[in-house]
Amino acid sequence: MVLDCKHVWREISNYIDGDLDPSVRASMEKHLAHCRHCAAILDSTRNIIYLIADERTFALPIGFSERLRARLESELEKSEPASR
């Protein structure tokens, strides 16, 4: 199976997740070995996924836990949970 660049782009996400039929995967790898553009798109996409998964990228705001607890404490003073 010969894949063009657009077809490769459509499958990049599944390729990264290892969610491709072996024959499609093999065709993609053949294409990626010769196409600098698609190889760079794959590398950049994979790198960006890696960066956004890092806890520093989307960390809890400073003081989040303390404010959550303070809000709960002040509200829960006024009410009790529904009993089972």
Added chain:
Amino acid sequence: MISRITAGERELFYDLIKPCERAVFLTAYSVLKTEADAEEVVQEAALKAYKALGSFRGESKFSTWLVKITLNEARMRLRRSRSEPEVSLQDFMDDGDSDYTPAVLTDWREIPSEALDRKELREILQRALAELPEKYREVLISRDVREMNIAETAQLLGISEGMVKTRLFRARLMMQKIVAPELRPQGKKDTKG
């Protein structure tokens, strides 16, 4: 633990929600895009959960239940805050077979995770995520930030696994298209498509 909380040991509720804080915050953030709004929604959701604790039957994990409450709360707030219809024609068309193109590069030098110590890089990634339409942002945060699997993401968002994969593919290419040109060492922007 839940029965002890409902019996009045309120202090235990804080222990119960502590491990879920990042998950619920990211869930609210995926809908609302701003930290302040997300934080408020988390507080509201935690209060709701506390008050409804007696009805929690343990059929799912507590964290899953709390995340679901948070998602509903965030979506309700978003609906109240925006004037346009909840589901536009464009939303339907977006899940059609239209083309999604990445930023076409000739090369890519890997950005190491140490670079995340730079606030500027974190801001580029956060801004890019905020630019995505809500339905793509929700999937991307569930799958790539919270690192849930496809089935869990589908269940949380109430969509099929196939739809998760489709939205994920588009979300990832959109992120690549926005972020990659900004992160290239030479600052060249040969984006096309």
